[in-house]
Each structure stands twice: as structure tokens, then as C-alpha cells.
Amino acid sequence: MSRVYITDTILRDAHQSLIATRMRTEDMLPVCEKLDEVGFWSLEVWGGATFDACVRFLKEDPWERLHKLRHALPNTRLQMLLRGQNLLGYRHYSDDVVREFVRLAAREGIDVFRIFDALNDVRNLRVAIDAVKEHGKHAQGTLCYTVSPVHTVAMYLEQARDMVDMGADSIAIKDMAGLLRPSETARLGKVLRDHLDVPLFLHCHATAGLAEMCQLKAVESGCAHIDTAISAFAGGTSHPPTESMVVALHGTPYDTGLDLGLLQEISAYFAGIRKKYAQFESEFTGVDTRVQVNQVPGGMMSNLAKQLEEQGALHRIHEVFEEIPRVRRDLGFPPLVTPTSQIVGTQAVLNVLTGERYKTITNEVKRYLQGGYGHPPAPVDEAVRRKAIGQEAVIDVRPADLLKPELESLKAEIGDLAECDTDVMIYAMFPEVGKAFLSERKAGVLKPEPLISPLTVAAPSPVAERIAPTEFKVSVHGETYDVQITGANLDSQRNRRFYITLDGVPQEVDLEVLSGFSRTVGAGGRPIASKPGDVVTSMPGNIVDILVSEGDRVAAGDGVLVTEAMKMETQIQAPISGTVVAIHVRKGDRVNPNETLMEIEP
Numbered sequence: 001m002s003r004v005y006i007t008d009t010i011l012r013d014a015h016q017s018l019i020a021t022r023m024r025t026e027d028m029l030p031v032c033e034k035l036d037e038v039g040f041w042s043l044e045v046w047g048g049a050t051f052d053a054c055v056r057f058l059k060e061d062p063w064e065r066l067h068k069l070r071h072a073l074p075n076t077r078l079q080m081l082l083r084g085q086n087l088l089g090y091r092h093y094s095d096d097v098v099r100e101f102v103r104l105a106a107r108e109g110i111d112v113f114r115i116f117d118a119l120n121d122v123r124n125l126r127v128a129i130d131a132v133k134e135h136g137k138h139a140q141g142t143l144c145y146t147v148s149p150v151h152t153v154a155m156y157l158e159q160a161r162d163m164v165d166m167g168a169d170s171i172a173i174k175d176m177a178g179l180l181r182p183s184e185t186a187r188l189g190k191v192l193r194d195h196l197d198v199p200l201f202l203h204c205h206a207t208a209g210l211a212e213m214c215q216l217k218a219v220e221s222g223c224a225h226i227d228t229a230i231s232a233f234a235g236g237t238s239h240p241p242t243e244s245m246v247v248a249l250h251g252t253p254y255d256t257g258l259d260l261g262l263l264q265e266i267s268a269y270f271a272g273i274r275k276k277y278a279q280f281e282s283e284f285t286g287v288d289t290r291v292q293v294n295q296v297p298g299g300m301m302s303n304l305a306k307q308l309e310e311q312g313a314l315h316r317i318h319e320v321f322e323e324i325p326r327v328r329r330d331l332g333f334p335p336l337v338t339p340t341s342q343i344v345g346t347q348a349v350l351n352v353l354t355g356e357r358y359k360t361i362t363n364e365v366k367r368y369l370q371g372g373y374g375h376p377p378a379p380v381d382e383a384v385r386r387k388a389i390g391q392e393a394v395i396d397v398r399p400a401d402l403l404k405p406e407l408e409s410l411k412a413e414i415g416d417l418a419e420c421d422t423d424v425m426i427y428a429m430f431p432e433v434g435k436a437f438l439s440e441r442k443a444g445v446l447k448p449e450p451l452i453s454p455l456t457v458a459a460p461s462p463v464a465e466r467i468a469p470t471e472f473k474v475s476v477h478g479e480t481y482d483v484q485i486t487g488a489n490l491d492s493q494r495n496r497r498f499y500i501t502l503d504g505v506p507q508e509v510d511l512e513v514l515s516g517f518s519r520t521v522g523a524g525g526r527p528i529a530s531k532p533g534d535v536v537t538s539m540p541g542n543i544v545d546i547l548v549s550e551g552d553r554v555a556a557g558d559g560v561l562v563t564e565a566m567k568m569e570t571q572i573q574a575p576i577s578g579t580v581v582a583i584h585v586r587k588g589d590r591v592n593p594n595e596t597l598m599e600i601e602p
Helices: 011-017 025-038 052-060 063-070 095-108 122-134 153-166 180-194 212-222 242-250 260-276 298-310 314-330 340-354 361-370 382-389 407-417 421-429 429-445 511-515
Strands: 005-008 042-047 078-082 112-115 137-144 170-175 200-204 225-228 470-476 479-485 496-502 505-509 541-546 559-564 569-575 578-583 598-601
Touching: 005 242, 025 063, 025 242, 025 260, 042 052, 042 063, 042 112, 052 421, 052 429, 063 078, 063 095, 063 421, 078 095, 095 122, 095 242, 095 298, 095 407, 095 421, 112 122, 122 137, 122 153, 137 153, 137 598, 153 170, 170 180, 170 212, 170 421, 180 212, 200 212, 212 242, 225 242, 242 260, 298 314, 298 340, 314 340, 340 361, 340 569, 361 382, 361 479, 361 569, 407 421, 421 429
Parallel strands: 005 042, 005 225, 042 078, 078 112, 112 137, 137 170, 170 200, 200 225
Antiparallel strands: 470 479, 479 496, 496 505, 541 559, 559 569, 578 598
């Protein structure tokens, strides 16, 4: 081996890790000409959370983004991250949907498909790998790296061999949490290199401060491909800086041959762009060695902190960190990567906040314990499984084998809102959010979440200090809100602007909004729960389904609502037996703890 090749993550994982995947296409395109000149082996531009963020927050068509990037980067391989049978959603899709998604992604410009399964259940990669090969693209099998009593080098080698036998053109080690250590990287890299005849890639997050050392050890062990990020978006829960690795390897047998000056020009551009998204900055932008103990990826830390803060329970985050390894053990030591990181993390939050382990179990944990995601790496806790699924049978076959073809039904469901074949995939990935996006687009009312630009003053003035943004927290009847007073033109009462961040979205309000909350009404305008039959949720989320109607008789423990939080669904159960006398929510509503979502009378 001689030259080392670099895949840069600046247009996908780097900003997903540091600014919640909020970079807009308009901020990518101006620098694409320079990115295309560099000579990267590939640019990771799509997949992961970008599809979700485009539709949910940015109100961009993710397929249009891909099309524009393909046109702007004609000389560079474009790469995406694909969750195997999960594609870019949070459930398994039927094989016909997987094949169609891959066909469209290949047609629109993806050259390299990095394909992984959260459980490293290689059965869930086969259809995606076959589809990629059918369209003449590069299929990269991926090992999700984690640490547990069952995750050994021998296990990883066996899984990699199975992927190669399926047709994988290369193998990637995906260290999403930053758990790899230099010596272990060298050992794993050497074993894989000695036993495989395909190229080896290393994708390593910088969370614990070890990534650069791991990459150097991997290179010395025969790994010719590494993932990095332009330095303006490197470090922390992102990746090692591209420029630093180029310098480290310069003049050695592994020289990348990349132009450091050009890379620094690109970094200067993105340094300016990053300021635009300051409101989404992760708190975990430095070295955090806790991951080596609790194994919680930085992005997962951010999500958990946000959920707890919304409930005024941020002080309990260390309890959640202690609970996560216990839940992970109960579930058979799954790697913590999407969607298993959300599955484990959300259940840990519920276990802590409800005061009783598995008192409330998310639908995804139930599906997981039933085998709906595949084989766990190790046996699960049978007591927890029976509590979750009762006497229902455990799935032992490949989960997608039980799914009927669904592409035609998806087309029928979305109907005329889908103007082309890629629109069907938007709906397939996120039915509620996708349908709303397509409806708003058709009506011409798509509006991205607002950006709060840093306030600037043209020249020093007596009011300069008073114009600086002020941030504080306001608690209203148990709900905590982040408030930013920008104070533009403080001399005019009419021009003062106040922002409250609700669900991560800044909203412009005035003080009358804050003072308008009633002592008996929650932030969502619903009555505060006060009776035994009032149905509430344990954590903020969205209503995705209503299982009963007014007048229905229910028994205590019956499912009455389904909510979604952290992209995980939870069934809300009737607290008492009786009759449903009032329903205060509709599908799609945002809800908060302590609000009465439904009333049941004995």
C-alpha cells in the first residue's frame, strides 16, 4: 500500500455532528467548485439524517439537493450513508421499496453506498447490496464498532467476510461513538487487511480525542482510506481535520497528494458559514472522554440533554447515563447507532423519569425485543422481553421476509401529492412529515425554520452594549423555555424582538405571549392533568395516532394514543377503566408532560 485516500464528510456527517444537520444547500453550492478540485476519493453528501432534516426542518427536497450537488461536483464520487433495510427511516422497509430507493439514488448521482445495519445483522444488508451492484455502483459493507463482552475481532471478521461474500466492494469500520483506541485499531485493521481482498475504510469520530491516532495506526496496518472533515467542522463529535491528516501523512509513503492551500481556502469559507448556524451548535464540540466509559455517542448526548431539559430534568442526565448501559445489556448489547441509539436512549430516559424500569416501553423496544430489527448481538433479558411482548412469538427470520411488497400501496396512499417517483420516497421515509412537506410544497407555503443571525452593530454607539443578545430560561408551570432577547432598536417598544425556542425552533413572540399562560392550562393550551382518568405523556413529543374515539369503553392499560419523541414511538395507555369522554389532541399535535391529552371517566 502507498497513497492514502480521503473521504471528506463536510457536506454530511460533519455538520450532522456539530450543527444538527442544519446546513442548507445554498451554503454548499458556492464552494463545490473548489471541493471538486481537491481530488478526494469521495465526498459524503447524503444519507444519514440529511434526508430527514431537509424535509422536517429546512423544507428542502432532499432529492433536489442531491441533483444540484451532482451537477456541481462532476469530477468527484458522491457517497451516502444507507441504513440497510431501514434505508433512511426508522423501520424496516419491504424489499421492493429498498430496491426502488437505491435505483433512484443511483440515478440521481450517488456513486458509493455505505451500507450498515444497527445490529450488524448482515441479513439486513443483502437486498441493498444486491441493488447497488445491479446499478453498477460501489457497495460498501459496514461494521458498526462497539465494545461489549461479545464484540470481538473474530466476530467482526466473520461479519466482514459475509458482506464480501454478498458482493461488497469494500469494508468500512464505522466508529460512530469514538470508542476505538489506537492499539485496538491496529489489531482490528491488521486482521481485516490480512483476511480480506477488498479495500478497507475507517470512519472514526473524534469525540474522545483519539481519532487521529487511530487513523494513523489504521493506515500503518494497511487501511488505505480514511474519513475526515474540513477543519472548520472537525473535532468534537465530528471527525479528524482533513488538513491535519494531510500534513501528518505528507512526505511519507502514505502521502495523500492533496493541496493544503486549497483545503485551507475551503475551510475559511466554511468557518464563515458555521457562524450562520450558531443556534444549532452542539455543546459537545471539544474532547469528551466520558464516551469511553458510558459509550454514549456525542450526538446521542445532545438529544438526551434536550429531552431532559424540556422537562426540567436536566439535573438527572447522569442517572440516564448510568441507565443506558443497563438498558443496552438488557437488549443484548446493540451498537449505539441510528436507530438503536434512539431506541436505547429513549427507553433509558423513560426508565429514569417514570421511576420504574420498563413501566413504559416504547413501541420500538417492543419491536426490537420481538426480533423486528434482526438478531441482537447477544441474548436479551427474557424477563424484559416478556414484559414487552407477552406471549407473542419471537421473529427468527430476516424481518423483511415477513413484509409484503408496499411500493404500490405507498404510491396509492400519497396519490397526486407525489409529482414524481422521488416524492413517493419522501412519503415512504417519513409518512406524516413527508406528507405535510409535499402538501405545503403544492400549496406554495414551504417555509424553513428561521435562522437567528448574530446581531451586529455597524459602529460603536452608546447603546451597543444594550443591543447584545441576552439569553435566559423561563419556566412556565413546569415547562422550561429558552428565551433570547435580541433587543434590536431598544428605543422603540414596537421593534423589540423576543424569541422562544420551542422544539428547537425559534419563534418570534412578545411578552404578552409569556404572560398569557393560565395556571390551569399547559403550554399547548390543554388542561393540566388533575383527575385519575386524565391521560398524559411522560415526555414531550408529537401525536402520531389516536387509537380510540369519544364514547369508547377502555380498560386500564389499553393503548389509547401513540406519541413520537426522539423519533421513537410510545403507546400511551389508559390510566383507569372507563369511557373516553374527551380527546384534546389531533394527529400531528405537539404535546407536553402534565397536559391532559384525553379524559376517561369511570
